[in-house]
Amino acid sequence: MPVDEDDPRVRYHARLGLVETTDIATGMKTARRMLRLNGERRHPCQHVAIDSDCRGTGKRTLLHHIGLAHQGRREKLHGIDDSRIPVVCVNAPPEPGTSADWSAALAVFLGWDLYRPDTEQRPVQRMKDFTGPAVHVMRHARTEVCLIDGIDRLRPEDLQPTFDYFDYLADELGLTVFWSGIGSSDILREARAARFPALRRPTEATAPIRPRSVPTLWVNRLPPRCTEHPDEWVGTLAALDGRLRLRHHRPNSLLDHEEEVYRITDGLMEHLTPLIGMAAQLSILDRTETLTPEVLHDAAHYLDLPLG
Secondary structure, X not given: OOOOOOOHHHHHHOOOOOOOOXXXXXXXXXXXHHHHHHHHOOOOOOEEEEEOOOXXXXXXXXXXHHHHHHHHHXXXXXXXXXXXXXXXXXXXXXXXXXXXXXXXXXXXXXXXXXXXXXXXXXEEEOOOOOHHHHHHHHHHOOOOEEEEEOXXXXXXXXXXXXXXXXXXXXXXXXXXXXXXXXXXXXXXXXXXXXXXOOOXXXXXXXXXXXXXXXXXXXXXXXXXXXXXXXXXXHHHHHHHHOOOOOOOOOXXXXXXXXXXXXXXXXXXXXXXXXXXXXXXXHHHHOOOOOOXXXXXXXXXXXXXXXXX
């Protein structure tokens, strides 16, 4: 029989969706509490870091789901309203060393055409700074949350201007700003210290001024099953196991391969979800319809992941 690459289950396993690890679930819950408090203006906390111990742990996933969840709550409360933009999401420049133009990034998110043709039909930017129009639109659109991804990609000389820029937007619009990236908590802490320097030097007669705090949502790599963490890795695999749609798959059989899967992925969500999705696709295409060590190794080979 010919292989049916159009089987809808092939596409399904390419998008297994969010797996709520302990860190993701805690981050979502904490973010919701912060946004609720900030919305009521009782204990405003305008800047929140999303940080991790290494790349590929799921920071971007948490960042985007915080935005999706907040927008969903607003739509549930107010209905679908095209005039509202509860959440704005912008990215740091794609390459290290590229200067940051945040007003242009906001304009692109809002759907504006940045360029117009000059007399010789060459594209020129409509204005040097889109901040004023962007603030006007976001104020009337009742924007409450700004998501910034890739703060670790910024040049050192852009860090302080970036913080000052979004500090201004947060004050002007009452925004809560979430910053995602490796070392984002340290970056924000240093930026806040530079933004609000101590006005007096501590002496023996004065108490030292504590550094300004930075609330941080940590999304670290998943630990292997051990005495201190008996359930986290197993629970994550069980969640993925329950989403598999394979004809010969035995429920919870993915847990039979937990040690091998951990060796391949090193506990990183960036590797885990693609590995299981690719393995499921391959098992459909070769008609085995179950996950075996062989198909997991084939998937790892396709994804250029080490076999431990």
